[in-house]
Amino acid sequence: MRLLIALLAGSLFGAGLLVSGMTDTTKVQGWLDVFGNWDPTLAFVMGGAILPMLVAWRLISGRKALTRGDFPPPPRSEVDRRLIIGSVLFGMGWGLAGLCPGPAMASLTYGGLGGLVFLIAMVAGMFIAPTLGAQLDRAANAA
Numbered sequence: 167m168r169l170l171i172a173l174l175a176g177s178l179f180g181a182g183l184l185v186s187g188m189t190d191t192t193k194v195q196g197w198l199d200v201f202g203n204w205d206p207t208l209a210f211v212m213g214g215a216i217l218p219m220l221v222a223w224r225l226i227s228g229r230k231a232l233t234r235g236d237f238p239p240p241p242r243s244e245v246d247r248r249l250i251i252g253s254v255l256f257g258m259g260w261g262l263a264g265l266c267p268g269p270a271m272a273s274l275t276y277g278g279l280g281g282l283v284f285l286i287a288m289v290a291g292m293f294i295a296p297t298l299g300a301q302l303d304r305a306a307n308a309a
Contacts, residue, residue: 180272186211189272191264198261247306248299259288 187193188211196205223240260266263284265273270288273281 179268182211183269183272189265189269189276194264194266194269195261248302251302252295255291259291 183189186207188208193205194208196203197208199205227240256266263270265281265284267288270281270285274285
């Protein structure tokens with residue numbers, strides 16, 4: 167049952183990305199072009215994701231579901247080197263390709279070779295990042 171709910175939720179998310187146009191790389195790059203032909207529609211999509219999650223975190227804060235792992239915890243509030251590096255790399259990839267993880271997966275059905283190459287590179291980065299981050303932490307602690 168849990169897998170069926172996950173499939174339905176993922177399908178709904180993917181459909182929302184398609185309907186909102188967030189799988190269109192030029193639309194996403196238009197959001198990032200603040201000093202050019204700026205397209206603010208991505209702000210509404212982000213708000214549609216961020217606001218319900220904020221409400222959910224407020225409603226569930228302090229409940230046992232957080233300790234059981236049934237609900238994702240709120241993000242950490244401290245800004246560290248790893249967050250900054252990760253954000254810069256994510257932003258560079260997002261700006262260059264016009265895709266982030268959700269739309270990259272949704273674009274597999276129509277994105278062609280470019281979408282597949284981006285997805286492979288993104289997954290490789292997800293596997294490499296923990297190892298690279300641990301090495302950077304060791305190097306920083308040794309210095």
